[in-house]
Amino acid sequence: MMITDDSVALISGGASGLGAASAHRIIADGGRVVLLDLPSSGGAALAEELGEAATFAPGDVTSEKDVQAAVQQAGELGELRVVVTCAGVATPGRILGKQGMLPLAEYRRVVEINLIGTFAVLEAAAEAMAGNEPRDGDRGVVVMTASVAAYDGQIGQAAYSSSKGGVASLTLPAARDLARSAIRVMTIAPGVFETPMMAGLGDDVRASLEALVPHPARLGRPEEYADLVAHIVANPLLNGEVIRLDGALRMPPR
Numbered sequence: 388m389m390i391t392d393d394s395v396a397l398i399s400g401g402a403s404g405l406g407a408a409s410a411h412r413i414i415a416d417g418g419r420v421v422l423l424d425l426p427s428s429g430g431a432a433l434a435e436e437l438g439e440a441a442t443f444a445p446g447d448v449t450s451e452k453d454v455q456a457a458v459q460q461a462g463e464l465g466e467l468r469v470v471v472t473c474a475g476v477a478t479p480g481r482i483l484g485k486q487g488m489l490p491l492a493e494y495r496r497v498v499e500i501n502l503i504g505t506f507a508v509l510e511a512a513a514e515a516m517a518g519n520e521p522r523d524g525d526r527g528v529v530v531m532t533a534s535v536a537a538y539d540g541q542i543g544q545a546a547y548s549s550s551k552g553g554v555a556s557l558t559l560p561a562a563r564d565l566a567r568s569a570i571r572v573m574t575i576a577p578g579v580f581e582t583p584m585m586a587g588l589g590d591d592v593r594a595s596l597e598a599l600v601p602h603p604a605r606l607g608r609p610e611e612y613a614d615l616v617a618h619i620v621a622n623p624l625l626n627g628e629v630i631r632l633d634g635a636l637r638m639p640p641r
Contacts, residue, residue: 401473402428424474474505535637
């Protein structure tokens with residue numbers, strides 16, 4: 388499906404990292420974007436930087452009301468054709484740690500944001516997309532974000548890995564459910580990327596992560612994620628699959 392000037396993309400977690408890079412790329416390809424992110428994020432500043440093609444929708448993906456408002460905002464700009472779900476948290480914690488059991492509230496919060504928040508955006512956007520006229524055979528494309536942790540979860544990643552594993556497992560049934568509406572669903576599972584989640588790591592930790600990647604032995608760049616988003620949107624046969632974007636990385640236990 389080609390991006391045109393009346394195409395709108397809704398990007399959750401769009402204020403920074405992979406979401407921001409996707410916004411830049413979609414605008415460069417001629418589309419418009421709605422950045423759904425927390426009111427405390429840099430979404431308003433990024434939207435101003437991106438210009439008339441971008442607007443900010445302050446909200447939380449765990450709130451159905453906020454998600455619906457963002458979808459409505461996208462529809463007021465044009466036709467919602469693309470969704471990219473990047474909102475997520477990576478709260479670490481062992482099941483049995485030095486302070487005892489992993490608090491169930493912490494586990495629930497990670498799953499609420501990463502998995503249920505992704506589903507909330509997916510279904511609200513799909514309802515809006517289903518009313519579009521097909522373009523190049525598609526009414527819309529949804530690109531979700533999992534993680535290599537869905538497959539190679541490390542010590543302390545029980546909550547994060549299971550939430551991202553849920554996103555990976557959601558991909559095929561969602562694509563099958565929405566096929567009759569001509570809406571494609573894909574997922575990208577990034578490896579270690581230069582994102583705000585990684586920003587607080589020291590040089591030694593960064594170097595050790597880079598050394599784990601067979602080739603290229605470095606962190607991924609957000610624009611490389613955005614390039615894959617653009618290809619998924621353009622390639623009509625990509626549907627119902629999870630693509631690892633990781634330089635052949637397989638995470639060790641710790």
